[in-house]
Each structure stands twice: as C-alpha cells, then as structure tokens.
Amino acid sequence: MILIVEDEPAIVEVIRSVLEDEGHVVQSAPDGVAALDMLRDGIRPCLAIVDLMMPRMDGWQLREHMLAEPDLADIPVAVVSAFVGEISDLDVSAIIRKPFDLAEIVEIADQHCGSG
Amino acid sequence: MPRASLAGVTQIEFGALLDAIPEAVIVADHTSEIVYANTAVEGLLGWSPSELVGSSLHSIQPDRMHDAHDRGFRRYVSTGTKTLFDGPIHLPARRRDGTERDVELSLAEVADADGTPLVVGVLRGATEQVDLERHIAILRYLKATTAAHTRLWTKVDPSVVLQTLTDVLVDDFDAALARTWIHDPETNTLRLQTSGGITTRIKGSTREVIDIATSPAKVAVVAREREPFIRVGLGGNPAFDQEFVARERIVSVIALPLVAGDQLLGAMVGFFRHAIPDEVAETIGHLAALAAATINDARLVAQEREAREEADRARGHFELLARVSERLVSSLSAEVSAQSLVDTVVPDFADWCIVDLVTDGPSLRAIASRHADPRVADHIAELRATYPPAEDEEPPHPIHRAISEGETVWESVEDGDLAARARDPRHLELLRAVGIGSHVVVPLVGRGAVMGAISFVRSASRPPFETDDVATAEDITRRAALAIDNAQLYRSAEQAVALRDRFLAVASHELRTPLSVVRGHWELLGRRLAAEGSDPDTQRQQLEASVRRLGQGIDQLQRLVEDLLDADRLRGQAVDLKPTELDMTMVVRETIEDLHDPAMRDRVRTILPDEPVDGVWDRARLAQVIGNLIGNALKYSPDDGNVEVEVTTREDVVRIRVTDSGIGIAAEQLDAIFEPFTRAPNAAAQHYPGLGLGLAVSREIVMTMGGRMWAESPGEGRGSTFTIELPRRPAAAAEAERAAP
Numbered sequence: 001m002i003l004i005v006e007d008e009p010a011i012v013e014v015i016r017s018v019l020e021d022e023g024h025v026v027q028s029a030p031d032g033v034a035a036l037d038m039l040r041d042g043i044r045p046c047l048a049i050v051d052l053m054m055p056r057m058d059g060w061q062l063r064e065h066m067l068a069e070p071d072l073a074d075i076p077v078a079v080v081s082a083f084v085g086e087i088s089d090l091d092v093s094a095i096i097r098k099p100f101d102l103a104e105i106v107e108i109a110d111q112h113c114g115s116g
Numbered sequence: 117m118p119r120a121s122l123a124g125v126t127q128i129e130f131g132a133l134l135d136a137i138p139e140a141v142i143v144a145d146h147t148s149e150i151v152y153a154n155t156a157v158e159g160l161l162g163w164s165p166s167e168l169v170g171s172s173l174h175s176i177q178p179d180r181m182h183d184a185h186d187r188g189f190r191r192y193v194s195t196g197t198k199t200l201f202d203g204p205i206h207l208p209a210r211r212r213d214g215t216e217r218d219v220e221l222s223l224a225e226v227a228d229a230d231g232t233p234l235v236v237g238v239l240r241g242a243t244e245q246v247d248l249e250r251h252i253a254i255l256r257y258l259k260a261t262t263a264a265h266t267r268l269w270t271k272v273d274p275s276v277v278l279q280t281l282t283d284v285l286v287d288d289f290d291a292a293l294a295r296t297w298i299h300d301p302e303t304n305t306l307r308l309q310t311s312g313g314i315t316t317r318i319k320g321s322t323r324e325v326i327d328i329a330t331s332p333a334k335v336a337v338v339a340r341e342r343e344p345f346i347r348v349g350l351g352g353n354p355a356f357d358q359e360f361v362a363r364e365r366i367v368s369v370i371a372l373p374l375v376a377g378d379q380l381l382g383a384m385v386g387f388f389r390h391a392i393p394d395e396v397a398e399t400i401g402h403l404a405a406l407a408a409a410t411i412n413d414a415r416l417v418a419q420e421r422e423a424r425e426e427a428d429r430a431r432g433h434f435e436l437l438a439r440v441s442e443r444l445v446s447s448l449s450a451e452v453s454a455q456s457l458v459d460t461v462v463p464d465f466a467d468w469c470i471v472d473l474v475t476d477g478p479s480l481r482a483i484a485s486r487h488a489d490p491r492v493a494d495h496i497a498e499l500r501a502t503y504p505p506a507e508d509e510e511p512p513h514p515i516h517r518a519i520s521e522g523e524t525v526w527e528s529v530e531d532g533d534l535a536a537r538a539r540d541p542r543h544l545e546l547l548r549a550v551g552i553g554s555h556v557v558v559p560l561v562g563r564g565a566v567m568g569a570i571s572f573v574r575s576a577s578r579p580p581f582e583t584d585d586v587a588t589a590e591d592i593t594r595r596a597a598l599a600i601d602n603a604q605l606y607r608s609a610e611q612a613v614a615l616r617d618r619f620l621a622v623a624s625h626e627l628r629t630p631l632s633v634v635r636g637h638w639e640l641l642g643r644r645l646a647a648e649g650s651d652p653d654t655q656r657q658q659l660e661a662s663v664r665r666l667g668q669g670i671d672q673l674q675r676l677v678e679d680l681l682d683a684d685r686l687r688g689q690a691v692d693l694k695p696t697e698l699d700m701t702m703v704v705r706e707t708i709e710d711l712h713d714p715a716m717r718d719r720v721r722t723i724l725p726d727e728p729v730d731g732v733w734d735r736a737r738l739a740q741v742i743g744n745l746i747g748n749a750l751k752y753s754p755d756d757g758n759v760e761v762e763v764t765t766r767e768d769v770v771r772i773r774v775t776d777s778g779i780g781i782a783a784e785q786l787d788a789i790f791e792p793f794t795r796a797p798n799a800a801a802q803h804y805p806g807l808g809l810g811l812a813v814s815r816e817i818v819m820t821m822g823g824r825m826w827a828e829s830p831g832e833g834r835g836s837t838f839t840i841e842l843p844r845r846p847a848a849a850a851e852a853e854r855a856a857p
Contacts, residue, residue: 015636082624098629
C-alpha cells in the first residue's frame, strides 16, 4: 500500500490514478497531522509520497516525527516539491520535483512496492 | 557639447574606435541619412550596421516621432539650435522587429575630414537593470549618510562642521570638488571656508569673498534666493567655467544654501563626474540642513557666554538634542530610532512621549511610546486599543489637529478638557490615570508630506511646557523626521531590490502546482489511451475525468498568468476604468453568487442597507476587488469560519467591510501585505497558496477610483477586517454636477 500525503486534491487524484492503473493500492492524507494519525493507527505503507508544503504540519515536520519513532523510521519516503532551491537536511529515498513525470513516480513505486 | 574635430583620424581607425565602445553609436549627416553605425547597435536595436547605413534616421524611430524629428533637425541644420545636445535624453526607439524600447540618447556634433558637420548619437538601453543599479547606489549613499550624521552632529565649531560636510561629499558621495562658504551678515557676503577634492582654478569663483546681492556666481544666487540648484549636464551652460567642466569631465552640480530657521548661515557647492539621482540629491539636502542646524546650535552655545541664564537653557536644549541625535542615527529602522528617541526624552523633558505615523487608512500607527511611570504602560495600551485617536472626534484630537494642519499644537490641559474628550467613563478614567497637564504635539514632516506626529506630554504635577520647550520639541521632531524619512527611503530602496527575487520565487512555486496537474493528467490520458483490454465504458469515464481536470488546471494557470499581467499593467500606470451607474448592494450580491463553490457561498453573511446604494463605478473592477477580499477571507479562515460583508454609507462615501474570523494579521504586517509579491509570514508559513498580488492590485484599483483601502486585525489568530472606502462618483463627475445649474 502506498500513502500519498498532499493537500492539493487534483495532485492526489493524478498520482492515485496512475498508481492504481499500475495495480497499486493507494491511500491518501491531506496533511502531515492526518498522515501521522494513520501511521500511528498502524497502517504500514511500502512507500510514502509526501508533499513538502502543506498546512498544519508540512513535509519536513512529518519526516522529523517519523524519524523520531522507531516503528516509522524505516518507511521509505519520496518527497514531492515545487520548491526551487536546494532541499537539504532531509533523509529521504527520493526527491520528485514539480512539475513531475508520472513515469518517474511509477518507477519509484515499483522499486519499493514491486510492480503492482 | 563642444564640437570636436576628427581631422587626422582615418576612416578605418574611426570605425575601429567606435566598434570598441560598448554603447550603440550612430552617425548621421545633415540630411538625416545614417552614414555609420557601430556593431553595438545590433545588440540594442536588432539592426545590423550594414542595414542601417544609407537609410534615414526614421528607421530607428517610431512613426509618431517622425514629424517632431524632422522639425527639430531642420531647425538644427538651418539655425544651429542644439536643444537636445545638453545631456542625455530618454526616448523610445524602434527595433528591427517593429517593437519599441526606451533608450537614453546623448548627442554630439563632429566634423569629418572635409569639415562637413556630422551628428553622433550614443544610445544606451534604459532598462529596469539601470533602476536596480541606481537603487543599489542609493543604498550605499544612505549608509554613508548615516555615518555622516553622527560625524556632523557631534561637532560644535562651525569651521569643523563645514570641513566635515566637505569631506563627506568628497569621500562618501564621490564629489569631484566640494566647497563651502560662510555667511557674514554685516556685509552680506559669502566667505570661502573649505574646499575639497581636486585643487584647480575655476574662473569666477576663486574669489575668497562673494557679494551675495550682486554676484552672478551660483552660490550667490542660491544664497540670495534661498533655493537649491541641481543640474545634470553642464556642457554649454555659461554659468559654469566650460574649460573646467570639460577638463574634469563634470556632469552634475548641486548648490545649496545653508539655512536654519529664516537665517542664512552659508552655502555649499558640489561638482560630480556622474549624474546625481534625485534621492541622493535629497540626501545631500538633508546633510546640508543638518550642518546648518549644527552650526546654529553651535552659535547658541557661543552666545552662552553673553547671557548665563539664557545659556543654561540653551545648553540643556543642545545637550538633549545632541543625545537624541546620537541615538537617532544609530539605526536605519524607523521603529528603533523612534524608540531611542522616546527613551531619551522621558523622563527629563516629558513624562510621556509617543511617536505616531499615519497609515493608508484613517488610523495611526504608534511606533514607540514611553511613560515615566512604567505602571501606566498598561493604561496607555488600553487607551490606544479601545479609544484610538479618530479623525472625526469632536473636539478634534490634538494629534489629528497637528497632522491635518501641519502645525505644532501646544496647550495646557485641564480636567474639563479631558472630560470633554472622553467617550465614556472608562475613557476618562484612563486619561486621568495617564496624567496630562500640558502637551506639545509636533507634526513629523518629511519631503513635504506629513508622516505622523510626536506627542510630548507633561503631567499636571510639574510646570507646563514653555516657549523654549516648544522650540526644543520642534528641533527634536525635525531630526526624528530626517531619521524616519531616511529609514523609509532605505526600506523602499531595499524593497525594490527584493521585489524581483520574491517575484521569481513566488511565481515559479505557484505555477508549478497547476502545471503538475496539467502535465500529470495529460500523461495519464496518454497511458490510458494506450492501455489495452480495458472496459470501454470505464475507459470513457476515465478520459472524461482527465479532460475535465485538464480544463480546470488550465483555468488555474490562466488566472495566475492574468494576475501577473494585471500586476505588471498596473505598475506605474493608471487603471482604465469604465464607470456606469450601479447599485453597490447588487454588485456585492452578484460577486458572492459568482463564487465557484456553493459551500463557500453559504459561509458568507451580508449586512446590506434596505435601499439601493447607487453610485458610478466600474463594475468589473469593483467585482474584482470585492471578490478578492471575500476570496481571501474564506481562504484564510480555516475550519469553515464565517465571513461577513457589510455595506454602509456616510454622505457621499460608501464603505465596504469584509470581516473574517481567520488567521489574522500581525500589526507590523498591516501595511506590508499591500506590497506586490508580499504575503504575511503567517499566511506563507502555513502554505496557503497565493502570489501575494491580489491586495496590491485591489488597492491600486481602489486608489484609481478615488478611494482608499486598509486592513485591521486584533492580532494573529484573531481574524481580520478589510475596508474599502469609495466616493459615490468620480471627482470629475461630481464637480461637473455641482457646476451644472
């Protein structure tokens, strides 16, 4: 199962569609707070695709929380960002820049979750 | 410009020389035919030199300028009139592709080997880059000014003050030559006091003593007329020694009288090898005013020996001024300067001092306040929060009186006066607790405009302010005005430099999200069309969904691009309005109905008058402004908070207030959020999307309509209110109606 954490519904929809077309199971959360709740409730995605800029709790904060909890620290995270500058101090598996290439997302998903 | 001869320079050398110049150079003969163009012309205008040679100067001019060019050129050829030869001029040029660009043109006359006169034009692109460089130069000068202030203010001997002024002009402002004169009132003459920079002979002004009444020298003229003289481009001006101007490559001059009150103290002149921007000329004006004030103070100290009692007061005044000045110049922030000021004058000079600045709305912004009794601070905070000084109070509030009349308000305050001003018993209680026995309120005037006021208050338990104290308060305020004005100039120069960076960061971030949606769905569409064996009905539904999303994404991109273009169009240009007779309540209702999302519509409450509110406005622009405010109110109110839109009228003014219960605005951001590409930190930090343009564009529109617009908020997390005030009809229409019988 892949978890998408993103506040823009249109972006969630496009990523979800392509991943479901490829046979993946997808869940989504609109911000870091909701995502953290889901993870603490026990869902264990094979990959979390996380937007950096979100209200309430952003991607940086979510990643910090995940790294601080041993149960969640090993979940692979790919961040998605429209941020132009350099993204440093982020211990993540992949960085996807907006506007992104769907093939790139499919490839990362296949890498971590097998092909569907 | 003097006529140079190129005799002896061969054609080839001449061409190689001109090709080496980074500026575009075009040479034309007396029939307006282009005889030479260098390679830099192609970079600036797109024409290659070979294309231009042999054609008319009309080729590089917009059509509308041809007639004016022909007239001026004929006059120049037949009479030798060289109106435009006196320094660079700005005008549009036509590029090869037909577009126009602004250029800076300098003209000179030369002769070819046969002595036939030719006209040489040097063109430089006048672009925003130049503007940025100018702003950076201004920043540098302002920083130098701050240091110069400290140096000037700490001197007591006039000759040292004038030497310092000369040094500052030469060292920090790159003057080629700076000179100062001191005024002798007995003989009404100027005596040369200092000279710095190049040591050279200048015809006519080497005399040590200049008679103010009769001398034609510029220093005598500025001293006589008490008016500054600033000139860029000195070539050909008979008031200046042309040999000196040419030899030293002098481009501009600034000559200023040194005046304190209505007393002439001297004069100064600075010659520069570069053009002085207006802001820098202003800064030099400030320094000269400061030097004059310091010389005046020094004279006060000199008179001290003659009358001891008088002198004690003068010294107290001078010492206080010196202390205030020293503190004022220590910062380029208006808030920090004002806080040092109130900390210095309380408690020795006043028991309470508060510095208020005018804002774009009707309210004042207190940037510093101090009371001798710290326990009163809470009372003052409550007084200002609950009973802020209002424009329409009766009797008028002393601060608003000082601001609107531009004159010092000085009065004793009796308990009866407080009772008359109090709006309710709590108000009176607070006014009494603060303790007001007498006050002096002095308007802060900078560059001809009233920026705010400083209020000096003494409690009833000590002697009230006297005439001398009023002079001290006015001197302190004048210096504070210089410091605050400089701080604001510095801020606006800094902002101009930062604007471009912000634009790039914000625009690229905001464009990337919708671009991702469009690109993603386009890719998805391709993948699904290529997918084999899927159910045709499902496939059709999926395709329809993608096409719908693509449309929405493109709409969003288009809106962003239109916002950007709108902001660009509005910058520095008047909004084109198409006013018609309208009912404001209808515009508000329709704007709310036009909201995309029905759930959003339900969150907007309206308080509208029962009667129509008629007026003459541009419907589309008005809807744009109101829609922007309602949209912002909804966007920045999380948890589905309600938004209230209220329309009220007072005489010929209509007021629209949009109130939300959202994230609120910090006090220091209330003005800044109207700057283009500027968003309040709490809005940006929580990742609310936005370009930071809506308010800037809205305010531009409201101002063009003759109205004003401002924001109020009790603080972060506590909601905001945006108010628009509009006249019912444009000023011109209202006047025409009044004039009609």
